[in-house]
Amino acid sequence: MGSEKKQAEMIREISGVNPLKCMKCGKCSATCPSFNEMDIKPHQFVSYVINEDIESLVNSKSLWKCLSCFACVERCPRDVKPGKLIDAARQLVVRQKGQDYLSADEIPELLDPELPQQLLVSAFRRYRR
Amino acid sequence: MQRIGVFVCHCGSNIAATVDVAKVAEMALMEPGVVHAEDYQYMCSEAGQAKIAEAVHEKNLTGVVVCSCSPRMHEATFRKAAERAGLNPYMVEIANIREHCSWIHKDMEEATKKAVILMRAAVAKVNLNTPLKEGESRVTKRALVIGGGIAGIQTALDIADAGYEVDIVEKTPSIGGRMSQLDKTFPTLDCSACILTPKMVEAAAHEKITIYTYSEVEKVSGFVGEFTVDIRKKARHVDMDKCTGCGVCQEKCPSKKAPSEFNRGLNKRSAIYTPFAQAIPNVPVIDCDNCIKFKTGKCGICAKVCQAGAIDYEQQDEILTEKYGAIVVATGFDTINLEKYDEYAYSQSPDVITSLELERVMNAAGPTHGHLERLSDGKAPKEMVFIQCVGSRCSDDRGKSYCSKICCMYTAKHAMLIRDKYPDVNVTVFYIDVRTPGKNFDEFYRRAVEQYGVNYIKGQVGKVIPQPDGKLLVQASDLLDNQQILKEADMVVLATAIEPNPDVRKIATMLTASIDTNNFLTEAHAKLRPVESPTAGIFLSGVCQGPKDIPETVAQAGAAAVKAVGLLAKDKLMTNPCTAHADELLCNGCSTCENVCPYGAITYEEKEVNDHGIREVRRIANVNNALCQGCGACTVACPSGAMDLKGFSNRQIIAEVDAICR
């Protein structure tokens, strides 16, 4: 219980999102290209964070189905931005696995010129401490 | 030195049960300036008040302290009693030994000790009190209403019916406002024009009402009871007195490319135009930006065809200066700019329209003569989608944080009207919440669902994608079914958020009326004074104060009128004597006080002062007592301590502090 609470705290902290601001309009789900592949829908992310049920969230398919297209981030009228929440949940997992070892110096080596910009940015966000 | 009388009230047992009132009176006699002290059963009773009068006469009192209940309760009573005894009412102070002492403490010794200290503080203050006199100011018995929509018209009518003169200043060529653009009104489906036009006519015909259309307020000075207002009457280029309103000029005008403001730009109008058929006054104006005569010097057809000879290309703007006792702001609203809402494809497809545009489409005098059709190809739509809360309830910078309040109801109205007139058209409404508080409102909405089969889906639309075949693909979510929906529509209607008319900011500044972060004018008290601005003499009518529908607007318009009439009915205004004033020898003229004054009560004058033998002209703050409400913001902002507040002076408050800390 305690650790769930802490994890929920961490998700709030990493994402900078206050899930209580959500007014349940569903615009995120309406806008999500991966909606159909998700078991937990974007508009539901907030409830999991509010209810501190992080276990279900990190074990969900949705966690890895999100494309980080940020359509929800862009369109959310309440500044809740589910995309950020899911990204924070991913970071949580990455950190738990102790894989946040990548330092900025190592990146040039790993760099593939074919990689889309978006992915790079996403990677930086994830590995930033 | 003052000669102070201290009167300690028992309030039956309310005070006396916990506070040793006799002891308080005894201790009072030890205080500097106190020449009389007594305690009595009920100070607020006739007999109690008589005791004050008696002591004032016998002991020649110059000040009175009553140790009793809260000053919010009986300060006025005791001040009046003192006044009747020949004392200045502001020489009375109350020590609150009931609410702040006897009622909250149980230990007699402790409560008595505290009561003594509260008494001392009051005595210390009275020692520094000076007699204050309420000021008087004149009232000009005429009101100005800014804005000629339903709010302005109703306010003007109500004030005029009470027997006072009213001027309406309207920016556009006709009164009528937003309501004139509406087709039907909820929840009864009255024809908007049918109920508005009679009011417009009544206002125009009323002998107490003067209407200045195509005019703007340019400058406001003065204060409650005596505002001086400059009104700019823009050049119409049509002589109001000569024009017969025959309409030939509009018909013959060769320039017909200007977007019609009245029809929200959905069709065109001529360069010389009246906004709509029922316009009041029924006198056209020439839109110089689109007029060939004004642009090239050639043309002049309207002048040629006008049999009345009313066209006057040389006409200039005119400035009128009028005096008013009260000003009512009724500047109304507009819909927000949808530039930032790309996802709804408003700028990409002519078939995505705002609700206000739909009003024009549905209206017989509108661009489609009342036929529901797609603006792109004129085809009748089969699938209509309504999107709610576009730009409302947003916490980002794209929209507005508030609920626009009217959208749920007008969308139900639109859906119902469409289903009624075109039963083969499917109507889907995507909503977040349906909000229908109001008389017969929820019934109305349910009727749309139950009787007319409007499909309501809970879930916001994420995106509207125009298809190559002209259809609109609506991507939304159904939160209750936990589904993502892709729906093809022929027309999409956006329930666009409303915002205060952008000009209101300028007007608020002129009036020194305060405005909130959303540009709504602030009311003096959210609950108890909802139609008054904190600035005395300024009243609020309609949506300029906050989103509201027509019945609410009319109700508020009436309320604003009553408040204005209440002011105009007075011959003189008594002003609060506890106002700020600047010590001219200490004032730096630095303008700091001016910057914090919420009432614009402080101005500066170049004045010659004699500062201990040094004569010089200095810039000195001058407080207008009629405007000052006595908040004291300036007194603290003032770096030199030149600004002080009568009745709550620095030295008085410090004396209280000292007495308490003794």
Next chain:
Amino acid sequence: MQELKDRARELLADGTVKRVLGWKIGDLPYNPEPAYFETEESLKDFVYNGFCGANLSKYMIEASKLDGKTMVCLKPCDTYSFNQLMKEHRVDREKAYIAGVGCKGKLDIEKIRKQGIKAIERIEGAGICDEAETLKIQTVYGEKTCAYADAMLERCHVCKGKEHKIYDELIGESKETADADRFDEVAAIEAMSPEEKFAFFQKELSKCIRCNACRNVCPACSCRKCVFDSTKFDSSQKANVDSFEEKMFHIIRAFHVAGRCTDCGECSRVCPQGIPLHLFNRKFIKDINELYGEYQAGEDTGAKAPLTDYTFEDAEPSIVGKRG
């Protein structure tokens, strides 16, 4: 300096200005005094060097009452004060011809003395045309040297920049002198425990002799009559007593200039007891910057002062306890 002098002469000669407000050469190598020059002849005593630290903008309050224009020599930091005074309607822009003079950092004789240099006869290297690297000081007890930067006033180490915010013309070169963060000292105190903070200020302020030099030199303290000299607040006190009254004086003074203080550093420069009075003003500036957004008094004459402005979302006073 010659350029400045020549320009002053020209402006006096062609009648553009009636007088020049600058510095007059002192009788010791380091004590030039603020002075008015009304004739071309008198300009022979005009001087502008590293010891001309005084902020002349406050003198413009009186000069604004005089007939005709006054050419006033303002260093970059002084122009902030001038702007602020203009904003408060205390000086008349029309009465001033502002010569924005260059600055290579101003010198503090106390800092030189602190290095044990005394009985000074001559100082070389303090001129505005010099490189401002080293001072050569001839004393009765022998010749000494001192790095220019080590003799600089504290304020020059945290200089706001050598850009003049208002001027009619610029004369002379400047040299950047900032080499420390303006708020470091404040942050260091903020990090102390309440006991340490109290002890620190107690020690510093117990030196105060209530001479009012800080107040009288301060361009923000431009009140015709100071609250401490009037009876309005019953605060007129001359005494330097051992209790906290002295501290009250400095808090009140700092509060009165909060949002108006340009951080010109004159208070600390003139304090005969070397009390770092700027620490009070800078604390307010730091708080204002952090809580209400960056604000530099005197940057312009338009912006709303932080204490006469507000937003709905402003921090609550309880933030003081929460910041820890």
Next chain:
Amino acid sequence: MFKIAKENLAALFRMIAKNQELYLPVRTAGQVNFAAWSEDAKVDLDTLKSVKSPKDAFFPQSEGLYTVKKEGKKMKVEPENLKDQPFVVFGMKACDVKGLEVLDRVFLSDPVDTFYAARRDHGTVVALACHEPEETCFCKVFGVDAAEGAADVAAWMIEDELYWKPLTEKGDLLTETVKELLSEADEGKVEEEKEAIHRITERLPYMNLSLEGWNGDALSEKFDDPRWEELYKPCLACGTCTFVCPTCQCYDIKDYDTGRGVSRYRCWDSCMYSDFTMMAHGNNRTSQMQRFRQRFMHKLVYYPANNDGMYSCVGCGRCVEKCPAALNIVKVVKAFQNQGGEN
């Protein structure tokens, strides 16, 4: 003549302080001022001038006179006690000692200021010669010998030894109490030191300032001189010069409401302040020029007129060092030397 090794000074101070209060130059927060000795006080005998003069020891910046206590509607007056215990001021410079003479003439002449008189009676002054006088010093102008203060005890710090020479009866008494720490010495080294000081004094720029024309008879000539109008202009009207001065003697009497009564105290005033000598009708001196002129006229004209030609400046140079606007008495005197009377 006695001497004591520098490292034994702490013991000396401890011994003096055993029986009486001891005031001496102490460094606090970077500045040297006279303060009461304590074990952890940082005594600083190297700094030539304390910021404030040591006149505080006899004429404190602020001192209580009496307290009025309120009991009901009655008042009770409780006068402040006069100084009744002996104390020592160690390390005063010759100029500051001369400053006491100036104060004496004010406070000890009729009517005698009992507070000051009591302090003078109980105070013993040990003067310390100025080992390295500075450029702001001009004591010689007023007949002060920087090498030997006319105090109860004269002392010299020469290399690692302090030389000690009692000059008065009080000096002898003090010497008795610390005798066990002192050893006999001859005058040789002291004479050398004195000469060295005199040699330096000769080289200092202000030492040969001429006071010609400044005397009690120069009243109207100086008072009406147009040069004041120019001289005062940079003056900020602060009180720095007066508060660091060893001879300024003006004070104001004020009341403080303590809540239980009123304590009446006196505190230094400054002729530079706009409310100086403010009376019910207003102020005698309405402009800063007049107040500025007052200070120098008082020091160099009025005081000599009333005190057999003695000036009330002792040339300590503190005002020269501390004036925020770089004004000072020397500049004033010099300004009057240039081109006679006309401007």
Next chain:
Amino acid sequence: MSIEKKEFRPKIVAFCCNWCSYAGADLAGSSRLGYPADVKIIRVPCSCRVNPMFILRAFEKGADGVIMCGCHPGDCHYSTGNYYARRRMTLLFSMLDYIGVENGRTRVEWVSAAEGVKFSDTMNEFVEKIYSLGENVRLGDLRCRS
């Protein structure tokens, strides 16, 4: 605890704006919601009337705690007064904290006319805090002690 309380009775000054907080205090009174008698209320028209000098004055004269109450932000009777007050007090409190005065001795609370409970709770809490901090020795003038 109770013995301690007997020895030290703090002096606490509360500035209350006339429109909200003073009425809130009245409501606390009429609802019989008690708080210690150490609190003494001074009525001011608006929180913006409270000059920082008043607060310093109270401390100088021996107050152990000073609290200011006003209308909630946005509810000011004079529309903007409490906004100015909020900035002034924030800066003042920050300065007092900076010079080493315990920040628990100062407080601002927004109390509406309807919040009698909040007024009483706030005062109880504040008085408790002042008891825990003890006598104000850092800001008081020595002469005011006896």
